[in-house]
Amino acid sequence: MGTHIETEEAGDTGAGRAARRDEAVRAAVEQGLLGEDSPVVGLLDVIGIRESVAELRAAFEAVLAPGTPVLHAFAVKATPLVPVLRLLREEGVGAEVASPGELALARAAGVPSRMTVLDSPAKTPAELREALDLGIAVNADNPQELDRIDSLMRSRAGRSPLGIRVNPQVGGGSIEALSTATATSKFGVALRDEGAREWVVQAYLDRPWLTRLHSHTGSQGVPLALMARGVAETYALAEEINRRAGRRQVDTLDIGGGLPVNFASEETTPTYAQYARLLAEEVPGLADGRYGLVTEFGRSLLAKHGTVVARVEYAKASGGRAVAVTHAGVQVAARTVYAPGSWPLRISAYDAKGRPKEGPVVVQDVAGPACFAGDLLAEGRSMPLLEQGDYAAALDTGAYYFAHHYGYNSLVRPGVYGFGPGGRFAVVRRAQTVEEVVAESGGAQADALTRARWEVP
Numbered sequence: 001m002g003t004h005i006e007t008e009e010a011g012d013t014g015a016g017r018a019a020r021r022d023e024a025v026r027a028a029v030e031q032g033l034l035g036e037d038s039p040v041v042g043l044l045d046v047i048g049i050r051e052s053v054a055e056l057r058a059a060f061e062a063v064l065a066p067g068t069p070v071l072h073a074f075a076v077k078a079t080p081l082v083p084v085l086r087l088l089r090e091e092g093v094g095a096e097v098a099s100p101g102e103l104a105l106a107r108a109a110g111v112p113s114r115m116t117v118l119d120s121p122a123k124t125p126a127e128l129r130e131a132l133d134l135g136i137a138v139n140a141d142n143p144q145e146l147d148r149i150d151s152l153m154r155s156r157a158g159r160s161p162l163g164i165r166v167n168p169q170v171g172g173g174s175i176e177a178l179s180t181a182t183a184t185s186k187f188g189v190a191l192r193d194e195g196a197r198e199w200v201v202q203a204y205l206d207r208p209w210l211t212r213l214h215s216h217t218g219s220q221g222v223p224l225a226l227m228a229r230g231v232a233e234t235y236a237l238a239e240e241i242n243r244r245a246g247r248r249q250v251d252t253l254d255i256g257g258g259l260p261v262n263f264a265s266e267e268t269t270p271t272y273a274q275y276a277r278l279l280a281e282e283v284p285g286l287a288d289g290r291y292g293l294v295t296e297f298g299r300s301l302l303a304k305h306g307t308v309v310a311r312v313e314y315a316k317a318s319g320g321r322a323v324a325v326t327h328a329g330v331q332v333a334a335r336t337v338y339a340p341g342s343w344p345l346r347i348s349a350y351d352a353k354g355r356p357k358e359g360p361v362v363v364q365d366v367a368g369p370a371c372f373a374g375d376l377l378a379e380g381r382s383m384p385l386l387e388q389g390d391y392a393a394a395l396d397t398g399a400y401y402f403a404h405h406y407g408y409n410s411l412v413r414p415g416v417y418g419f420g421p422g423g424r425f426a427v428v429r430r431a432q433t434v435e436e437v438v439a440e441s442g443g444a445q446a447d448a449l450t451r452a453r454w455e456v457p
């Protein structure tokens, strides 16, 4: 199985994507999207996003029995931007949402309820009510949440497909914070805990309206084989429920997302095709048409299609180390800055005209604008020397990076632009203004603490 993955077709080398990115950086500088007054932007490769969706769809179509109902629901948390969700919607992809904000984004993008799945671990009664009223699929995280759904179902017709999220407890990957199937993960019903499996089965037998079963054995850092094992355990549980129910009560398996992304080179690997084939080999019953399928990929759909590009404000040296001080740091790449070992990013150097930089390789730090020493996008990186006025591009940042602004130092959220062929751009999100930062920071309540009339209890 492992060898199968290693020796079969390699992933997309990404040459086309790299060429489009180079063209976009040059065009962004030429057109003034990037420059002295706009020193950091996020760029999204629209062609690349469409290609990834096509690969996802084709991968599962190739292994599933013809006519199998499939919903690919994009994990909105990966890139919570309405135009991105609309683009994906146009490509036939729905939305997996995990908060009222994400649900609102999906609705603003026009994602229909029947293509939306609600998964958060802390749904309030109001959120559950809204989801059920809208007919959105819900995966109950735990017995208490199922109690709430029980009460809601008593007064509703029940259009929503409903299921339970289980944690197959098959183990974690290399990044503890992103491993959802560990023995003590906070998500879902921990299947191997004493009595848990029987509780799940009985919960289905008692509730004929529970028709889905959900697990997500991700994310980044989790090997494909472990992901497949998580799906296999979930499938086995669905079979057990259906056997005990004497009918096909569970008709849809939601296998979550979690396909890891290669942040080390341009190549797309592992591929959706590799994962889908592995699933079909390891869990053949998943693909024989008896179960509908829901997937919830996030990072693997968007990461490689996003780039943060930042101007080098100053180039200096410290202790003999070259340091490029740029405008991209913790505010656009929080994970990389706080956990560089787990989240290294490739950095490309462009000159002041936005052309790829050539020249001798120099060991240097690529620093961000925030006022703490650890605000580094890359430390001790060997690359052509970044000089004042050049641009540093943090690659593969289309998911969980520039769309996840972190407000340190009240740095504004950068603008995000989609690019298509011929160096043309579309505004996805305007850059935040300093006035908006003031407004969001209590600007209208400046006197709140100095003029407060404190109530004495």
Ligand SMILES: Cc1ncc(COP(=O)(O)O)c(C=O)c1O
Residues within 6 Å of the ligand: 075, 078, 096, 119, 216, 218, 219, 220, 256, 257, 258, 259, 296, 297, 298, 299, 300
């Ligand atoms: C339930 C669920 N589904 C899908 C995802 C998306 O994972 P990824 O972006 O790794 O594909 C997550 C990520 O946290 C998740 O918790």
